[in-house]
Amino acid sequence: MHLLSLGTLVGGIGLPLLIMRPPVPTLLAITVGNSLVLLALALFWQSVMRLYGHRLSPWALAAPPLLWLALCTTASFRRSFDLRVETAMVLVGLLVALPLRQLLRVPRETKSHQALIVVGSFHVACCGIRGALTAFPQLTGWQSVATTIIPFEMMSYVLLWPGLMLTLVAERAVLQARAMALQDDMTGVMNRRGFWQAAETLPRRGLLLFDIDHFKHINDTYGHASGDVVIRHFSRIATATLGKDAIFGRIGGEEFAAAFSGLSAGALHLHGEQVRLAFAEASRARHIEATVSVGLAAPTTLDLPLGDQMAIADWALYRAKRMGRNRVEGPPADGPAVPPAARAGAG
Incomplete structure (x- = not known):
């Protein structure tokens, strides 16, 4: 000045x-x-x-x-x-x-x-x-x-x-x-706190939870610098694919989340598929076998607290991992409204 x-x-x-x-x-x-x-x-x-x-x-x-x-x-x-x-x-x-x-x-x-x-x-x-x-x-x-x-x-x-x-x-x-x-230093998107603040009051909220598959293997095979590149690369692809209507952030490690207002389960599934396919194709072009699994939690009649809805999306993500990874899954139709919080062995 x-x-x-x-x-x-x-x-x-x-x-x-x-x-x-x-x-x-x-x-x-x-x-x-x-x-x-x-x-x-x-x-x-x-x-x-x-x-x-x-x-x-x-x-x-x-x-x-x-x-x-x-x-x-x-x-x-x-x-x-x-x-x-x-x-x-x-x-x-x-x-x-x-x-x-x-x-x-x-x-x-x-x-x-x-x-x-x-x-x-x-x-x-x-x-x-x-x-x-x-x-x-x-x-x-x-x-x-x-x-x-x-x-x-x-x-x-x-x-x-x-x-x-x-x-x-x-x-x-x-x-x-x-x-x-409220910003993630590595990717420039919202961090966990920023995502939580932005998504918490979103009406008729639907969630997508992304987790890069076998990320430890990527780090061990190509090095941690390459792992960081994969994380930044996924963030750019997801941001461009999901568009401006999505609230998108990195919530920890190789895990990201996106929140939408008023989308049906089918529309959420379509968004998840678009990101999954775009990331897999772009990763192959970079000669790195990197894929992403996606769990979704559709809007409910009465909006659940964000923590409960994240648990549903997390459960769905765990199902995607157990069913072979590199796929989009929702929670089981006959499961409880809010699933148990435990999830182990996913990667």
């Missing part, structure tokens, strides 16, 4: 030069004061762009103040109050609209983000009003009001924007920390 700090400092120097006329010489206020304010706004703009991963543009920082200084070298520009005001409002409005555009393009995750949009929109509107008052002679009666208010509105912007930006940075850091706590 060095750009933000520098912008606040530069704006803190430039704005008093503009506001403190006539004690400050007019030429100094017009030339240096406005240039510093434009540089401050360019620094604010670039700080927003850097926050969202864009590269710093030296030209974007240098162009506004240099353009103003170049215009101030011409006598006609220095003599024309209206031309200076309209030019300043265009440049200021543009430098506020550009970071505002970036903020509008990304998800509004925090209150500070929304507040920045409000502050930026208000300032762009003020620039438009000030330019219109100068452009239309019939509105000259409001010129003195605008001349008095606009500098203080600009000061409020220079003070509010950095504070809100710092709050946004802190809030984004908290959100990123929370997201990382």
